[in-house]
Amino acid sequence: MPDIRGLRRIVSVSALAVWLSGCGATHQVSQGEPAIEQGTLRAPQPFSRLAPQPYTPETWPETLRAQVLLPETSGDARRPAALVVHGGGWRNRGPEDMEGIAAQLAAQGYVTVNIEHRFAPDYRFPAQLHDLQQAMAWIHDNATDWQIDTDRIVGVGFSSGAHLVSLLALAGSEGPLAAPYGGEHARLAAVLAGGLPSDLLKFDDGRLVIDFIGGTRAERPEAYALASPARQITAKAPPFFLFHGSWDQLVPVDHATDFYAALKAQGTPSELYLQRGRGHVTSFLLRGSAIEAGIAFLNRHVASE
Numbered sequence: 001m002p003d004i005r006g007l008r009r010i011v012s013v014s015a016l017a018v019w020l021s022g023c024g025a026t027h028q029v030s031q032g033e034p035a036i037e038q039g040t041l042r043a044p045q046p047f048s049r050l051a052p053q054p055y056t057p058e059t060w061p062e063t064l065r066a067q068v069l070l071p072e073t074s075g076d077a078r079r080p081a082a083l084v085v086h087g088g089g090w091r092n093r094g095p096e097d098m099e100g101i102a103a104q105l106a107a108q109g110y111v112t113v114n115i116e117h118r119f120a121p122d123y124r125f126p127a128q129l130h131d132l133q134q135a136m137a138w139i140h141d142n143a144t145d146w147q148i149d150t151d152r153i154v155g156v157g158f159s160s161g162a163h164l165v166s167l168l169a170l171a172g173s174e175g176p177l178a179a180p181y182g183g184e185h186a187r188l189a190a191v192l193a194g195g196l197p198s199d200l201l202k203f204d205d206g207r208l209v210i211d212f213i214g215g216t217r218a219e220r221p222e223a224y225a226l227a228s229p230a231r232q233i234t235a236k237a238p239p240f241f242l243f244h245g246s247w248d249q250l251v252p253v254d255h256a257t258d259f260y261a262a263l264k265a266q267g268t269p270s271e272l273y274l275q276r277g278r279g280h281v282t283s284f285l286l287r288g289s290a291i292e293a294g295i296a297f298l299n300r301h302v303a304s305e
């Protein structure tokens with residue numbers, strides 16, 4: 001039988017979990033009603049899993065693998081696809097963190113490609129973006145076999161993964177970051193990004209960003225700007241759904257609010273889902289309604305009727 005202090009600890013942890021799960025959200029939209037309120041989530045459908053397989057060329061510095069989920073749809077109609085990228089400060093973690101989100105996407109009809117990427121500090125920016133550009137080329141190469149509509153590929157990520165898919169969406173197909181592995185094949189139709197570090201110049205010179213870029217802000221200001229999605233916004237930006245914890249101390253909430261405001265100012269379709277009372281980790285662990293709203297947003301913009 002546990003002692004009274006043990007019981008109090010259990011009760012306290014349970015109460016905290018209940019309180020956090022019950023925290024509301026502020027759902028801001030740039031136009032119309034939120035996608036989730038428009039009934040754009042479909043009934044889940046079955047899907048199959050392929051064995052993890054390499055997506056990088058044999059000459060790539062590291063062999064990187066992807067887990068592919070294929071919706072079990074009838075007929076030969078082309079489906080949307082989702083490139084899914086995990087977080088971990090550009091230096092650790094793996095696709096297993098995103099398995100739940102990948103399954104939700106596949107159940108909504110997306111061919112889902114959940115990838116590994118190279119890690120800092122052994123590989124620095126823009127190596128990780130190059131990995132995503134190769135993943136997009138691989139998706140295009142398999143588009144016929146997997147019945148993918150290459151005009152409807154979305155990017156989904158959290159934290160550093162959100163950073164990478166956002167950078168891919170904004171700068172992976174045109175401009176200085178497009179060469180040598182980007183181009184038209186790297187274009188994304190929409191993005192779902194959680195806990196997004198949108199402007200690397202906002203951070204103090206912490207180890208994670210220094211290891212990723214390869215120097216401090218003073219030493220490499222141009223690289224910091226080039227690696228910041230907020231500083232790569234153009235009129236061609238695709239629709240963005242952002243979710244972020246209002247108590248996030250690792251990636252402060254102004255990364256989301258400022259980025260959302262910039263997208264909204266130029267008329268890019270976007271939604272911002274603020275999770276009240278949640279930090280960086282809890283915004284991911286207790287992400288349920290935010291992910292549902294995000295997938296509804298993607299469905300509205302890229303899924304076929």
